[in-house]
Amino acid sequence: MLNIADTLYRWYGERRPFALATIVGVQGSAPLPLGTSLAVDADGNVVGSISGGCVEGAVYDLCQRLLEDGGPAQRARFGYSDEDAFAVGLTCGGELDVLVLRIDPAAHPHFADALAAVVDGRPIAVAQVVDGPEDLLGRMLYVDADEATHHGDFPGALSRQLTVQAQALLYAGRTALVELGGDAMTCPERLSVLVHVHASRPRMLIFGAVDFAAALSQAGRFLGYRVTVCDARSVFATRARFPHADEVVVDWPHRYLRRTPLDARTAVCVLTHDPKFDIPVLREALALPVGYVGAMGSRRTHDHRMELLREAGVSDEQLVRLRSPIGLDLGARSPEETAISVVAEILASRTQTTGLPLSDLTGPIHAVLRPLNLEDSHMSLSQRMAQS
Template identity: 55%
Template sequence: MLDLAEPLSSWYAQGRAFAVATVVAVQGSAPRQPGAAMAVDADGTVLGSVSGGCVESAVFELCQEALESGRCFAERFGYSDQDAFAVGLTCGGQIDVFVQPVLPGRRPELGQALAGAASPDGVALARVVAGPDSLLGEAVMIRADGTWTAGVSDPALAATLRSGAQAFLANGSTGTLEVGAWREGPCEPVTLLVEASTPPPRLLVFGATDLAAAVVRVGAYLGYRVTVCDARPVFATRARFPEAAEVVVDWPHRYLDTQELDPRTAVCVLTHDRKFELPLLQRALRLPLAFVGALGSRRSHEERLALLREAGVTDAELGRLHSPIGLDLGGRTPEETALSIAAEIVAHRHGASGLPLAGTDGPIHRVGRSTTAVRPAASERVPSTA
């Protein structure tokens, strides 16, 4: 649901009735991961996607059914060997989808979660997607500061949802959590879907060059909050980098020292100048960052390694440096080179090889490092009051 937070928050504020289908679990090769969502309002307007196209019509009908009945549904879609035209995933995978209606004046915790997903600190939303019929769709929204809103009738279940939401929010991940004994005495187990919406990851680009401008564009397109930093004010200007979230005039290493960075941050060093890149890399390679890459030829890379070793950077730290930066795409223009840099960042983020898919085996769509692996929900549709 939080996958479509911005437009759905607007729908909720307008008092529009809509239903949201959210991917709960994935097995095998599937186009989208848990948390991917598709929404349909009472007029039939559609937002988002759960499968990239192959089961969208069936999910559309489920959303309409949920709106008409006011009930939640769980549905599994998979490939059918017997009937190639059956509703299913032609890629051979399997997805579990949870459909929930959101009606005007009901579920304020969902409205608050949708609005809060755009906040700088992010939120997490935990919902019951499998278990007793009467509990399906009950939810808790929690903010980074610990405050929360619940739409849950049972205090013990509210505490369980809150605990699950906190854990996933801390990791910025989305997935399911199975809970057996969630209160004292006999109780049916429940499965929670927890979606975390966190601020976008940062991409720090050092060196205000033409290549940097192309990297900024592709980084912003991929959803990064991009910063350009250069010590030369004549080059580091807003006019040259309109897509950047910020343009900073400062020495790169000094700017890095002022930042609170998380393990999702990527750093691209494009300065071509030793006085800028060496002190910067000494610091960056000792920080728990997602990616640190530096531009240069193979010869300049070897010289850079030697100078960094002389400065006390260890071999283990140097092993984290991606240089020469980028995948081998053969590109020559700034845009082509930026594409190769972005491709390496994405491949590293998901633990992928960067090789052509035609020359590899195994699943094409994998559970990325930023996504918590999940267990499939119930295989049959289960109706319940939302």
């Protein structure tokens, strides 16, 4: 739903009721991810998409009926029909579960706060019950990044558990389904909750103000990263040389890494080729809970670097995390080709996929994200960031 927050926020300001249809389940291939929404107002205006066109007409009709009838939230499933080529369904062969509910701004005042946070670019999570008892279906709870604000019409124990789950996913920057309830403490019945996450841009930290860094900063920004280029040499680390970076920092890489905010989505790319820079910053990076650590260099450079890192006290368990030589085997030679190789490896690492050609694989082309490890979810976002 947060993909159309700007329009929904405007409709809220105009006190305009609307029906909201959201993807709450995906089986097989589907064109759009969990949490993507389409909305229809009472005048028939529509914003967003949930299928790229395959089932939009049927969902639009559901939204209009719900606006007219004012009934409870409804779930619908759309899939491909082999028996009837003209049936409503997904031509890609997958299935979508869609939740449709009527939103009245007067009855859901706190939803405006969540929408305003997205419009302002502030991190927020919206936990929405998408399967469970009818009286809870569609209910939402909103949590901000500092846990200073959370709103939702839920019993205390359930509200606290929802807040913890939403905080964990907000920290990871992931929209995901979570299962909870089924006990006397929270809710007797099992609930399926979709946590919509609007997080700040993930960070890409590039150490080494070289030509490869210029190309990588452009590729990283294109993919939505907030890119920082850092080098201790002021003559090389200039804004003119890195126009696509969000910031250019003159500092020793390891010292900057110690003091800058980062999280599990952060990608650290070390391109300096110089042990006096490489070893201290890699020692720091490999001890931090960042998502990706890669270092540029030849096989010979890599072997020597590993020896130096072991001498510096880096454990074998930490060294396993190091992607070196950096990037996928794409035959890259130029800085631009190398940048594609590096961001391809970062994407494959983030999605836990193979990086192999799709034509050599079988099964769905859109991988299902693995469940997030929430064993430390009792910590607040600010605590996690402090540990980072």
